[in-house]
Amino acid sequence: MDDNWEPPVPAGYSDANRAFIQAFMARGTLTFREAQKLLAAIQSAVSDDGSDDTDNTDPQSITMADFENFIRTAREAVEPLDFDIRNTRDQVRGGGERVWAFINAHSDPATQLGTSRTAEEVAYIKRLLDAMFEKHNTARLEVMAVDEGQALRESRPAGGGRASNVNGNNNDDGGQEEEGGGSAAATSRGLKHSEVLSLLSSLVAEGWLDKSRDGFYSLAPRSLMELWSWLVATYNDADTEWQQIKFCEACKEIVTYGQRCNEPNCTIRLHDICEEGFWRTRGEKKCPKCSTPWEGNHFVGERAVTSRSGFQRGRGRRARRSTAADAADAAEDVEDEEE
């Protein structure tokens, strides 16, 4: 490579675009409303001549087209480096607000959720994903989420279990987690309950997990975008009709929160946020595959549990159990504090 090689950048690429990428990477995700504020600040900085003026660009003046321009340019700039920017709608919150995420094109839990985590934590995250997409994702109960008690039950590795390798294809990332990942399975001691709760909380704060009002942890849009191909490759089996991970009949994105066909063996799923538009284009509310009338009262996600009559009673018991677990664990914590 000669000395005067210059890395290719999109036409018109400027410090404003670089600032946008830096800000995007720090935040991980952006909604349009967040982007309006960010781009207004960047535009003020562009016109700013170094004086201490307050922001003079109104966030409301930033249009979707402005934002999409920045996204397109940023994407073009980072794509050669195996980063990408994707977007999806939030299945649960904000009435399906669209979320953009800065993601690593070669992604698995170890490289992404794991970069600042210990090997034990990475191994736990893998167990948590298994719990969400296998243990608590059956034909009878498609929860695809775990409550706190279920999350705590994964704190220590069980004997056996799925042999899939967390560190399958992260060697090109030069990541921090390499020393941990491979050997973790062999010597794993698991996490203490308090460590699990702290980890869950920070995964929520980083935008990887959502915690619902009823206390269920599920994958946030950021994870679904970042881990999309890893999840499908890990949990879906191409040879069978029944897939662990199913896609919305309308928008073709993963459904972890939505509705399912009343016929238990049918694989048709629909997001709540996609439902209205979907039925509008069809004459009758019937499953497009098996023609079973669609009643919209069979759920994917935590409502598979919470819509059941026994839920309230069960939750009371679960809550008491995990509080007791906490207390026992707190005692354990006092003596060995590392880090």
Added chain:
Amino acid sequence: MPARRRHAVQDDEEEDVQRQYPQSPDDVDGDGDERMEVVGQRDETSQLIKNLVRYALACEYSRTPIRRDGIREKVLGSNGRDFKKVFAGAQKQLQATFGMQMVELPTKDRNLLTADQKRKAAKSQSQKETVSNAYVLVSTLPEAYTKPAIKAPSKVQSADGEASYIALYTMIITIITLSGGELSDPRLRRHLGRLNAAENMPGMNPNDETSPSEKTELVLQRMIRHGYLVRVTESKTTGDEDATTWHVGPRGKVEVDKDAIATFVRAVYGGSNDELEKKLQMSLKIKERKPGVPETVDEAAEEAPDGDPGPSDRRRGRRRQTEAEDEDDE
């Protein structure tokens, strides 16, 4: 024709990168092969550059220094000889795409060695290392782009925790630097006490119900591990207590530079005025000293009213002797 075939076989045995390029049918002599090789090399180099860029970003995510050894091991592999070329290319790429640059960390300050270590170093007469071979990523964007609305605290662990962590190490680094680059342990503790941070500090994730705050000691250890602070404990031969002092670590020197400290002080003092600027210039040894103002005048006005003095140049460097006086004047 036999010659042609031999070429093809040889090529097959060579690296994958070159195999991707089909040979043109009229490539009967060696010329074409050489051209292919150049293309193959460039391709390989840009792959290495890409990997180094990704490695640098991954390191920064966990505040791990980007080390030359790490680059060799995780990025270059068998291409160790290409370090210079790949590194230069990655710098260009980081700058062009992200507005970032790898900046070499300063080497360990000789003053921070304990007497023992100094003796050892003197004995071995070894060449003093002038490079640290460790780098951190810094933003090269103009100052206008550094306001919080753009450069929000990173969401690693939690944006709130990151914000308070940045605030705390910036505060401590500022205090150490304005105290002449060295702060005794009791004095640091007293400052932390005033910040109501003597026992506990906010954790990396204040939303975490199980541990919204952490022991100050743990946070200080994290600051040391991340390279913001250095703690030096010198055991006294005379039977006194061990003397622990705090210094600014290599990452701290790069990330919280003199400009950052000045900006931070201005924010704490609620703005800038001539007197404050004068003190800052003195304390931080910033160049733009106002011409014609004799230094002695500054020194008289130097002691800040609240007891956080900007130290005079006299006090810099070896100030262990003056420590006792300092303890008294508060």
